[in-house]
Amino acid sequence: MDCEKELGCSAAELRARLSRHLDGELSGAEAEALEEHLKSCERCRAELAELRGADRAFERALQGPGADPGFVARVMAAILGRRGGTAGGRPVAGPVLWLVVAIAAAGAGTLVTLGVQALRRRGELETRALGLRIGAPQAAAPGWRVRRPGREESLEAAPGSALAAGTELELAAGGGHGLVERGPELSLYVEAGSTLHVAPDADDERGLALVSGRVFLKAAALERPFELRLGEAGTVRPGGRGSALLVEAEGRGFRVTVVSGSATVSTRLFERALGPSDRLSLGIAGSPPVVARADTRALDLRFVPARLRPSAWPSEGGSARRDGCSPFPASLPPVLRASVGGVSGVSAAVLAGDDTVFFLAGPAPGRLVGVRGSAVVASVRLRSAFVGDPAIGPDGRVYVSTREAGLLAASPEDPALELAQVVPPDPLDPLRYGPVFAPDGAIVLVSSSGVSLHEPDGALRWRVQGVAASAPPAVGPEGRVVVPALSGRLHVLDAASGRDLAQGVPPVDEAFLARAAVAPDGTAWAVSARRYLVRLASDLSSGRIALPEADYALPPAVGPDGTVFVASSSGTVLKLPRGAAMPTVFYEAGERIVQGPLVDGAGEVLLWTASGRLVSVEPAGRARLHDLGARDPAPACLARDGALVFVTRDGRVFGK
């Protein structure tokens, strides 16, 4: 070929040079020669473009969730704990003190916990298109209408619509609120009856004017403090994650109120009227480069005073209406039963027949801990590291998967809580998750290379190799084992034979990261990493629903009436009523959701958030928030009678 001749190399070497060129790894002379060649050679240019496409595909595929919010705290607790232990004479208070500091700091959303994430966020801010969009509708919210520039009539606007410059946006009067979003980070809650105007800027940084009504600002996924700046007039800094700003017109000026939960933190009246060129910008506080970046990319609210209604300021039913924007009424927190010290990393908690709560706690190899009432009644050291969550078997025993000792079980009645081996270990193929029980008492185990089903006495019924599970299995009413895989397949294994019944079902084009949920009618629901809610009925008919793009690493939940709830890590809970074609937004947490959803016997949806709150949301959408005073719960468990038991990573045991 001419190319090879021109460059004096083989075809293989030419390919290698193109690849190195992409990585900037060619020497100066080589790069020059290749660039010169590329100018005249269409074939090589095309190949280079394709290689670049391949690179981009790899890069996109390799994105995905990073560390969970508790990761840094766990590493540091281990380090400071270790140092305390080895320094000799150093009080053990070290790690405890540190955790307290970490929690306080995270609660306040200060820079301590968030430096790097801000830089990452900044990277996203730089690269992501930041257009404004209408958010998914709140269940009870009235509809949006949009009036394009120069038009008289307004049109209904669908969720997800981008807002064009110059558009007037109106949320019909009624109850509730709507959302205008800019990426996943910023949400503007707009009260029903408000009108907004999208500034006719030509660039991407469109401002949004509040014409009438009031809005509520929240930096949802931004795990940093944010601030509101008004040129010379001053700056308002609300609290950390979960806090919000209420901006309302008042007299000739406007009032900014900082709200956290249901409490007003501060309120400030800016008395001077705003000129049309005044800009109120929501920025992100922090180190200088972040501020500068955030400032230029901020969501701008431009007030147009001439069009403000003087009486737009509702004095009646303020708190109730505020609740509509931010449903944060206080109520009784769940019961803290006990606090177990010295743990790092915990499993889910399970409730045994005698009301003892059992859970597994690190550091490795770990312990099996039992709590009854508010007393720690058992703490048995394991001889091999535990894997996943424990389970209560049909025989009432506590079952534990371990790395080197296989599946173990202990009877809660045994005073020594001695763990006996039920299934021996396979040193070449260790267990990856805790055991799961089928309705007939059979035990489902997942190992690195496959799935096996064992009789209650441990005897093998079947083993299926080559199923790379990416989350613990779920078992349906007929004993079918549903295993999600990174490949985007849902394996459905027959209870009797282990045959994969879902072999003919096409996979989705992304991985499953979370356990599937199986409804009482046998329908399995699973959510893939970024986009799809997949339904697999018991007759193996399947379907999928495209969700708003987000990180879905939490398992879906099915309510008693068949409603499916899906939570994105970034804080939105979607609900799909039985038989519905499309999900609607059920709840916006305003911060990262770290565990849940879980539906209790009353149909309340339970969620755990990054700031250490337990949120219970009634079917109608009203939420109650409980500060747990602790962060990072392990997956929670609803025991036999719908009683909620869970344990946090710092060893606090909540529930029955």
Added chain:
Amino acid sequence: MTTTHIPHCRGRPPGPIPPDEELVRRVASGEAEAFEPLVRRYADTVIRFARHMLGDHQAAEDVSQEAFLKAYAHIGRLEDPAKFATWLYSIARHSCLDWLRARHVGASVEGLEAEGAELEDASASAPEAPSETRETHAIALEELAKLRPDYREIILLKHVQGLSYKEISQMVGLSVSAVGEKLCRVRQMLRKRLARRAKGA
């Protein structure tokens, strides 16, 4: 129970986070708390790397935690504090390899030659045609999953950790040209696969 705080009253005063070198020196001289910004800075990258190496989210988190603890324990051995990142990545890499070895996760040698017709058939019969980019994304993920661990590792070191050929070669013990060749082979494989799909469509 948590209370409401006004920011900037608690915690560390805002300001730029010191560079790696400075933090490493402070940790080495006994200031354990200075390790926190380092964990924060690299946690996402290390966990992503581990997840793609191991194909297991929980294990990735365990292995990453272990890697940070090892790095902390041996930070005195790091000769050039400016090279903390690559040093940490190599610890993370070894932790992943140990995990894989302990679990005997075999290599899929045929991965490089695989044709991938299966996914194309499946997506043709899928209920809704995924968009161009989603499909591309899926193909890339599948190719990654099929790769032999030694190839996958190089792709991850390049695309997740952003290392140069030289840094990769030092880490995996290959020559710079061998790293280049491996990257080239993998890219070509994905390129051909994507091109075939584009033609098919």
